[in-house]
Amino acid sequence: MSALRWSYMDHWRADTPRGPMTQYGSRRLMDDFVKQISAVGFEGLDMFDFQIYGLTQMFGSIEKYQEYLQDHGITKIVNLFRGIMYDPRVADPHVRETHDEIVESTRRMLGMWEGLQVENLIVMPASLYADTAPVTKDKIKAAAECWNRVGEASAEFGVRTTGHHEFFCAIRTEEDILSFYEWTDPRYVSFFCDTAQHCIAGVDPVALYLKLHDRCSGFHFKDTREVDTTQAFASRPDAELMAPQTARWFYEMGTKGGLVDFPRLMHALKEHEFTGWITVEHDKANIGGDYAESTALSMWYAKHVLREIYP
Amino acid sequence: MNRWGYAVNAWAPVRREHQERMLKVVSACGFGHIELSCGSGRWEPLGRPEWIARNHGSPAGFLGFLAECGIDGVSSFYFDPGLLTEEEGFIPRSAADPGDRDAIVATAALFTDFLADIGGSVVVARPTPSQWQQPLARPGAIGAVARCWEAVGAYARDRGVTLALHVDFLSALRADDNLDRLLDATDPALVGMALDTAELAVAALDPVVFYRQYRERVVHVQIKNTRQADSRDEYALPHAELNLLRGGGSYGEQRWFHDLDTAGGLVDVAGFLAELDATGYDGWRIVESDHSPHPAETAMHNSWFLRHVVGVKRS
Numbered sequence: 001m002s003a004l005r006w007s008y009m010d011h012w013r014a015d016t017p018r019g020p021m022t023q024y025g026s027r028r029l030m031d032d033f034v035k036q037i038s039a040v041g042f043e044g045l046d047m048f049d050f051q052i053y054g055l056t057q058m059f060g061s062i063e064k065y066q067e068y069l070q071d072h073g074i075t076k077i078v079n080l081f082r083g084i085m086y087d088p089r090v091a092d093p094h095v096r097e098t099h100d101e102i103v104e105s106t107r108r109m110l111g112m113w114e115g116l117q118v119e120n121l122i123v124m125p126a127s128l129y130a131d132t133a134p135v136t137k138d139k140i141k142a143a144a145e146c147w148n149r150v151g152e153a154s155a156e157f158g159v160r161t162t163g164h165h166e167f168f169c170a171i172r173t174e175e176d177i178l179s180f181y182e183w184t185d186p187r188y189v190s191f192f193c194d195t196a197q198h199c200i201a202g203v204d205p206v207a208l209y210l211k212l213h214d215r216c217s218g219f220h221f222k223d224t225r226e227v228d229t230t231q232a233f234a235s236r237p238d239a240e241l242m243a244p245q246t247a248r249w250f251y252e253m254g255t256k257g258g259l260v261d262f263p264r265l266m267h268a269l270k271e272h273e274f275t276g277w278i279t280v281e282h283d284k285a286n287i288g289g290d291y292a293e294s295t296a297l298s299m300w301y302a303k304h305v306l307r308e309i310y311p
Numbered sequence: 312m313n314r315w316g317y318a319v320n321a322w323a324p325v326r327r328e329h330q331e332r333m334l335k336v337v338s339a340c341g342f343g344h345i346e347l348s349c350g351s352g353r354w355e356p357l358g359r360p361e362w363i364a365r366n367h368g369s370p371a372g373f374l375g376f377l378a379e380c381g382i383d384g385v386s387s388f389y390f391d392p393g394l395l396t397e398e399e400g401f402i403p404r405s406a407a408d409p410g411d412r413d414a415i416v417a418t419a420a421l422f423t424d425f426l427a428d429i430g431g432s433v434v435v436a437r438p439t440p441s442q443w444q445q446p447l448a449r450p451g452a453i454g455a456v457a458r459c460w461e462a463v464g465a466y467a468r469d470r471g472v473t474l475a476l477h478v479d480f481l482s483a484l485r486a487d488d489n490l491d492r493l494l495d496a497t498d499p500a501l502v503g504m505a506l507d508t509a510e511l512a513v514a515a516l517d518p519v520v521f522y523r524q525y526r527e528r529v530v531h532v533q534i535k536n537t538r539q540a541d542s543r544d545e546y547a548l549p550h551a552e553l554n555l556l557r558g559g560g561s562y563g564e565q566r567w568f569h570d571l572d573t574a575g576g577l578v579d580v581a582g583f584l585a586e587l588d589a590t591g592y593d594g595w596r597i598v599e600s601d602h603s604p605h606p607a608e609t610a611m612h613n614s615w616f617l618r619h620v621v622g623v624k625r626s
Contacts, residue, residue, distance in 0.1 A: 292608040292611055300381060301335075303339070
């Protein structure tokens, strides 16, 4: 029995006769999607929490959707990514007055997913850098307070709250990330290591994992070919798709010129006996590529390179 | 243990990294062997043994490249002597023409030698030009075709390779009783048949019925699906490659071949595979993405179907 299982983080788009569409567009597209990720060996699925609305329409309930996944070879929905549009007037982790809304909206959302055994609720722990700057200790402490409360609430649902640090997020440097975990309660807030995001931010994801391995509850395994050398993280209105430095930050594992040292990371996971789900992601793969091919290539790399290190 | 492979004829990789991506997709889908198809020139670097050697150094070098991509080997190579290639001086050849025999045997030997060197086992050949060209109209044409392929088969047998003639839906062997006549005229020890499920279905033939009828001669199987039969025999009309295969004929088909579990598919793939199992068929089972605009997606769909619907174990 392998110590690791592989889950797929959904950003899927497929070319269709009416142009690019997601699998939420029709049952046929959903069938295509699920069969493809299952075919190459994924057993779990990660998604954005708000997809529950469309899935409930399509399948009747989220439980029925998970049964459908199981019928097609996907064991469970593993992790949810919290979709919140941060706004300092309504919901923003560094604004203490908005914490009640963040906690309560998260509680409402998790209530809708209560019938499943979701493992992690993945959150971006602070707003965009550009909307938060200057990043101060107090703002990080405010965010820590926010996620401690959210984590305590999510624990009631059996779900861990875990921080995922986008390169354009306000808590992005190694020093700030470590401070954030120092100021959060390990019972309620875990660390979710996104390999490419840290790399782009100039943080070594392996070194970061080694420092936070006892807090780490999961991974997004994806690669990048670029470190942000132009302060793209601070750019408005968007750093992810509109940065002048590159149109595409993210690539699948095994890409030529990839900066993430996955073999070294796998050795670290083995050393610290990490067990459970690893999530593969290749966000924006459709920019100069396609999701199906990137998905197969990622799993090829997992099976042929990474499993050799840590089965 | 059944032998599964994937035909990579729907991809058109030129650069080495594109070849890598293709092979890794096939590997990730659980297929350990590939079937190559003949091509021409440096733009089709996997289309001829000469170009494979120039790109990968040697058969051993190519095997090493495949291994790096998680592929164990090459099952088979598809060869069409009628294909216009710069290596053959852009001369299309026909086995029905005795004057073409030596050249066809010589070219087939290139593919055969390559397969022998690399551990492959089947050279799959297009036996005649298309029906609209009337290659079998001349008296004695069937005999000429038989002698040509027996010569190829004999050479292949000596190298430990099997010859399988592939009857596609444009083939002159689809017409009248040409196929039976050719099989009667050839030595089964030298000339076998490749059964292609979708090609037969487009030709309005049931692959299971066909397999039962010709089981003793079927040494190679290619598996894909289709939604439309050529029920109006448009294969016999002029320029069928252009007007029917690529143009879709009066049926308006933009692509003839589809995923194994395509809605409205004419081939009962699971039923056909059950028939192979029941009769102890032990040749290659080659799956294809042929005509797919997204060969990787089709390979993934096909892999899922085989594993979850048919119950094929992953390699």
